[in-house]
Amino acid sequence: MxxxxxxxxxxxxxxxxxxxxxxxxxxxxxxxxxxxxxxxxxxxxxxxxxxxxxxxxxxxxxxxxxxxxxxxxxxxxxxxxxxxxxxxxxxxxxxxxxxxxxxxxxxxxxxxxxxxxxxxxxxxxxxxxxxxxxxxxxxxxxxxxxxxxxxxxxxxxxxxxxxxxxxxxxxxxxxDFLPLFINKRMFEENGLEPPTTEEELIAVSKEFNDLGINPVVTNGMDGWILPMWFDYALQRETGSFDLMDEALAGEASYTDQAVIDAATKMKKMVDEGVFAEGFLTADYGTARNLFGQEQAAMYLMGAWEMGLATDENFPESFREDVGVIPYPVSDNAEAGDLVIYQxxxxxxxxxxxxxxxxxxxxxxxxxxxxxxxxxxxxxxxxxxxxxxxxxxxxxxxxxKEMVDIFNSVTSASGTPVLDDSTPEFKETIMSLHQQLYTDEITPEEFAEQLEAAAAKAREASE
Missing domain, CATH: 3.40.190.10 (Periplasmic binding protein-like II)
Incomplete structure (x- = not known):
């Protein structure tokens, strides 16, 4: 560490x-x-x-x-x-x-x-x-x-x-680190529990959709949040954050089956309605306001949003009920495995x-x-x-909840991969995620093109 x-x-x-x-x-x-x-x-x-x-x-x-x-x-x-x-x-x-x-x-x-x-x-x-x-x-x-x-x-x-x-x-x-913000009251009033696993996240999102409530909001249009989410998705597949960094350095490959599996899982989450409809057209301000105005149950965003609890632009009912949980886990990962960075x-x-x-x-x-x-x-x-x-x-x-999560850290991602290479690589990885979720490319093509972008970035850095 x-x-x-x-x-x-x-x-x-x-x-x-x-x-x-x-x-x-x-x-x-x-x-x-x-x-x-x-x-x-x-x-x-x-x-x-x-x-x-x-x-x-x-x-x-x-x-x-x-x-x-x-x-x-x-x-x-x-x-x-x-x-x-x-x-x-x-x-x-x-x-x-x-x-x-x-x-x-x-x-x-x-x-x-x-x-x-x-x-x-x-x-x-x-x-x-x-x-x-x-x-x-x-x-x-x-x-x-x-x-x-x-x-x-x-x-x-x-x-x-x-x-x-x-x-x-x-x-x-x-x-900063990447948790999942929740509206506690929305969960309690509908008899639902905050998700602790990826499967529970999919299931509770279906429940919210059936109730006419947006499940997760985030700024998909801006692009950068998507590769950070992928850091979690891949770590939940492999139990380690290392593969992303190793593939970027040429010590492994983004065509690894685990990368394809993680991309497939993320596409499934999008298709099954984990994210609010139209999330790929939502910028930062739109996503934040949807959550703060109690139009969504969850918000995928960095710990810098700790100020939500004191932001008087939002209703008092929201400020009293906003909470935070670790990003849901899998059998291969723990809640303390965090995407965390300077x-x-x-x-x-x-x-x-x-x-x-x-x-x-x-x-x-x-x-x-x-x-x-x-x-x-x-x-x-x-x-x-x-x-x-x-x-x-x-x-x-x-x-206090934020400190509890931070204090439970068992492994850390370090700088997200999208920010750890060239500006061109960052633009490519953000674009590939958006193409994946709009059916322009398959998970296999996503992995192949990501590997090609990493190789190009290494050449540019030599």
Whole structure:
């Protein structure tokens, strides 16, 4: 198991212990919204005597900030905006212009910015080869000094995905895994139990369909969720996450019968109505809103959606009843076998004229009392920094359930295969999944074309 994951598990285990031992008298703090989190930001800008005079003399700076978190009032986007607002309030000479798009439009816009060598000063980045490697290889990202962030409580090894050849090009903000969110009330009112196995998932989805309720929703149109689901499907066939990585490296083959069997199983799930009708035309926002507005019983999405329990855009009845379970298992797998990986973070553009201020902002952003504290206490996500000191004892049930799942991990996928190769391989594997579920190709053709794409990616990387 990767070193960063071992370190994170030890932190989460401690967190679980502290949560279990806490009661209402242990803290006067409860869950806070992103807006409330602006009350006492960590002050790193004016701590030296005479700083106010220096501030008055500082030259005006405008930082451009590009993020894939378009909701600026709740969840991770709300926390991100709260910290930005606090920094600007403490540094009047700084203006931060935020551009925010959903994941796929964001990635398309990054390609446009990259083609003209005109990246914004600070961009959201993913520490995964398909995203960050082309930016590094083309000299578009600024090399960071790890010493600037060594006192921020980062989990050991968490910078790995943002590094190449011993150099660091980004700062991680969270760790993610892929569970299955559920609406507990929908299950209880209809006398149904949350699924623990793949067969139970198919059966309970049929029950919901018969009741006129959408079973599972997800963002099939965006494409990236489908190969992540496949990581689970194949692991449930073989009992290991290794085959996907080995085939990508040329040490095994995607034409292995287990791959064909997993693709056949996934096609069966789609055909038998596990996913809501039209899920391949649903983008991220559509799928999230269907679930949050109580139009679906389950939601296949990453742990970064922990903020669902506190998102006031959704009914209180939903926020009280949203829960989470591990992705269903098979005879070959355990609930603790998780698709888990390092999440997103931030990078600075090499062509930025404001690198010094951009670094100062990221140092401020990652003061533990800022991102780590606010992300956890608002229920927005699981930071890539130590956060046990910020437990309140008033964590939401969803947070506690998420920690329970994480603490049960028995094996981990690491970076999903679609993100561990070239951008072209990523586009191909996403397209192949969509073609499989629309009967354009068979499971056998899916495996053959995936193997060909992997071979092409290896050649391109040599």
């Amino acid at each position: 990767k070193k960063w994951l071992v370190m994170l598990l030890s932190i989460v285990f401690l967190s679980l212990t502290l949560i279990a031992c806490s009661d209402d008298s242990s803290s006067t703090e409860g869950n806070t919204t992103a807006e409330e989190n602006t009350e006492e930001p960590a002050n790193t800008s004016n701590e030296n005597e005479g700083a106010e005079e220096e501030e008055a003399e500082a030259e005006p700076v405008t930082l451009s900030f590009f993020t894939a978190l378009p909701d600026r009032e709740s969840g991770m986007g709300g926390v991100e905006q709260a910290i930005i607002d606090a920094y600007v309030a403490e540094n009047p000479h700084v203006k931060i212009e935020v551009e925010a798009l959903q994941d796929e439009p964001f990635k398309d816009k990054i390609k446009i910015y990259s083609s003209t060598n005109d990246l914004p000063d600070i961009i959201q980045a993913w520490g995964q080869s398909s995203f960050i490697a082309p930016l590094i290889d083309n000299g578009l990202l600024h090399e960071l000094d790890p010493a600037d962030f060594e006192d921020k409580g980062f989990i050991e090894g968490s910078f790995g995905g943002f590094s190449k050849d011993g150099k660091v090009y980004g700062v991680p903000k969270n760790t 999440g997103g973070g931030y990078s600075i553009a090499e062509n930025s004229e404001n690198k010094e201020e951009a670094v100062k902002f990221l140092q401020y952003f990652f003061q533990p009392e800022n991102w780590a504290k606010q992300a956890w206490q608002s229920g927005a996500g699981m930071p890539a920094q130590n956060f046990d000191q910020f437990l309140t004892g008033d964590e939401s049930d969803l947070q």
